[in-house]
């Protein structure tokens with residue numbers, strides 16, 4: 001199966017949430033501690049947050065999703081223009097397609113045309129780096145979108161579920177260290193929904209990654225997506241595989257990893273999940289499935305509405321917990 005068909009399948013199988021885990025990411029374990037006397041005006045509340053030294057309108061990153069096939073340009077165009085106007089960062093989907101079919105470059109480079117000032121991250125698989133992808137190839141990916149960061153996705157679970165997927169995962173850490181030492185832009189390493197433990201996060205940070213996007217379980221199950229694409233039933237035992245996002249966050253915080261180095265993602269389904277992530281030790285949160293759903297069903301207007309509604313909910317939540325900005329958030333605001 002070609003990368004193009006696979007990427008089209010991925011949107012088809014995630015847009016209506018049919019590939020969700022049977023459990024949530026864990027945020028429902030916590031409630032907000034209401035502050036009946038916040039002593040703040042709504043106009044005092046700021047949702048601004050920093051990632052990699054840049055200030056954004058809120059701590060929300062649109063996770064890496066697509067590129068590389070005919071329908072992808074339109075999706076990327078919409079995401080790019082909304083992120084440009086809302087001042088939030090985003091990532092394109094895996095750019096491996098550019099290396100295999102250079103003519104697909106336009107489905108990625110469109111984002112820079114639509115978002116000349118936005119923070120945009122490129123994307124490549126860890127498995128591609130294992131063979132030490134030449135620096136010239138990496139530069140092609142970065143230059144195609146004038147990337148502000150490059151995201152490396154780790155997805156051994158997803159690859160194993162794909163009949164055509166990678167089977168070799170040795171050498172990825174060295175590949176990431178090599179990438180970090182030869183690129184000008186910061187390296188972010190993410191999972192795709194099975195989570196990153198503290199042990200793995202520490203290795204990645206030592207190798208030169210600047211930010212770890214935990215992409216834990218409880219949202220989109222990439223084992224389920226791939227198992228829906230094949231007739232193979234026995235592998236469905238992996239559909240619920242992975243460390244939940246909240247368990248990853250707890251693990252990374254207990255290991256002393258700084259919030260500035262952590263993006264919480266995987267099953268972020270509301271503005272409340274974003275705020276709870278920050279309280280639990282992340283510096284930023286990211287979401288994928290709600291975005292693709294909004295884009296595919298309602299285009300740019302629906303995505304704008306989603307982002308603006310989440311920002312309003314974040315502002316009200318900050319006020320109702322007695323916080324004037326994102327920096328005031330901490331675990332005491334939550335209770336079980």
Ligand SMILES: Cc1cc2nc3c(=O)[nH]c(=O)nc-3n(C[C@H](O)[C@H](O)[C@H](O)COP(=O)(O)O)c2cc1C
Nearest residue numbers: 063064065093094153192219220266267287288289
């Ligand atoms: C349609 C779609 C395509 C995706 N493609 C990529 C990709 O190319 N590279 C990547 O790193 N992650 C990819 N992901 C994974 C997301 O970035 C994210 O890590 C994962 O879906 C978990 O987040 P969620 O629960 O909010 O969906 C994709 C997700 C979706 C929904």
